[in-house]
Amino acid sequence: MVASLDTTFLDHSxxxxxxxxxxxxxxxxxxxxxxxxSKASTFITKSSTSVKRAGNPEPRYRSVPLGSINSMGLPNxxxxxYLEYATKYQKKNSKANPIFxxxxxxxxxxxxxxxxxxxxxxxxxxxxxxxxxxxxxxxxQVAYDFELIKEILTQVFEFFTKPLGVKLxxxxxxxxxxAVAKILNQYPLAYVNCINSxxxxxxxxxxxxxxxxxxxxxxxxxxxxxxxxxxxANVRAFYTRLNPSIKVIGTGGIKTGQDAFEHLLCxxxxxxxxxxxxxxxxxxxxxxxxxxxxIMDRKGYTSIEQFRGKLKSx
Ligand code: RRO
Numbered sequence: 073m074v075a076s077l078d079t080t081f082l083d084h085s086x087x088x089x090x091x092x093x094x095x096x097x098x099x100x101x102x103x104x105x106x107x108x109x110s111k112a113s114t115f116i117t118k119s120s121t122s123v124k125r126a127g128n129p130e131p132r133y134r135s136v137p138l139g140s141i142n143s144m145g146l147p148n149x150x151x152x153x154y155l156e157y158a159t160k161y162q163k164k165n166s167k168a169n170p171i172f173x174x175x176x177x178x179x180x181x182x183x184x185x186x187x188x189x190x191x192x193x194x195x196x197x198x199x200x201x202x203x204x205x206x207x208x209x210x211x212x213q214v215a216y217d218f219e220l221i222k223e224i225l226t227q228v229f230e231f232f233t234k235p236l237g238v239k240l241x242x243x244x245x246x247x248x249x250x251a252v253a254k255i256l257n258q259y260p261l262a263y264v265n266c267i268n269s270x271x272x273x274x275x276x277x278x279x280x281x282x283x284x285x286x287x288x289x290x291x292x293x294x295x296x297x298x299x300x301x302x303x304x305a306n307v308r309a310f311y312t313r314l315n316p317s318i319k320v321i322g323t324g325g326i327k328t329g330q331d332a333f334e335h336l337l338c339x340x341x342x343x344x345x346x347x348x349x350x351x352x353x354x355x356x357x358x359x360x361x362x363x364x365x366x367i368m369d370r371k372g373y374t375s376i377e378q379f380r381g382k383l384k385s386x
Contacts, residue, residue, distance in 0.1 A: 104161075111358045114342075141284065142207070178208065266310055
């Protein structure tokens with residue numbers, strides 16, 4: 073195989089575009105260590121809140137035939153746990169590429185508090201602000217409230233100077249792609265990550281006439297094959313609307329090298345793997361890299377830049 077998967081993201085050169093999606097295989101230091109020792113080129117922590125959270129009652133994640141449904145409810149070990157891990161990791165691996173740190177406060181002030189602490193810390197990686205957790209009962213997703221996106225980002229960029237991206241939910245209408253892109257273009261964002269799970273799906277076990285997860289009477293975020301076309305649409309919609317300085321991370325339905333290739337064609341720079349990482353474990357990255365290289369070899373591409381973003385219209 074001759075194809076190179078070298079990927080430049082925010083002026084750093086990664087060996088390949090693959091990493092985990094926040095929430096999958098990144099809750100504990102053991103899981104984070106496994107990611108760091110895998111073929112993923114970097115990794116992201118579970119979205120954290122100021123204080124440790126137990127999350128929703130189990131069962132709260134189910135693998136289903138075409139993907140997954142989850143209503144985890146933001147379980148995490150708390151902001152300090154991940155900050156300590158990230159800063160230690162940086163010291164131990166001073167030559168490694170930047171890692172990603174995800175935060176998902178339950179209010180504007182909680183997000184600002186964590187971002188202030190990151191700003192004042194030794195962390196010199198990339199921060200992802202998760203605006204799209206679909207699973208906290210009684211808390212609508214921030215990113216479906218466009219005024220609230222503006223309010224948060226305006227306050228964040230009054231003090232935050234480290235690289236910051238936002239995790240977006242899927243949008244389903246051109247009016248919404250336009251409106252959100254117009255807002256995001258007003259801020260010095262490093263990237264947007266499309267997409268979080270498709271919120272509030274309902275998977276039913278017809279034999280037992282029952283839902284399959286306990287929280288929210290079975291409603292939960294969908295991932296996996298169900299979501300790939302929606303993810304590709306969002307990657308493409310934002311890639312074609314955002315200032316070129318704002319990169320797009322593609323997340324959603326990446327199970328094979330071909331899925332990865334499609335995300336790259338739509339314009340994604342980094343690629344995150346959620347449901348399939350949960351299914352297969354960290355060896356998924358080796359397989360995805362081989363499959364993507366095989367496709368590139370077959371098509372005569374030696375680098376991702378030769379086709380990234382170049383999806384053809386009819
Ligand atoms: O923890 C969760 O329930 C969760 C989060 Br924070 C998220 O952003 N996306 C998701 O599917 N689940």
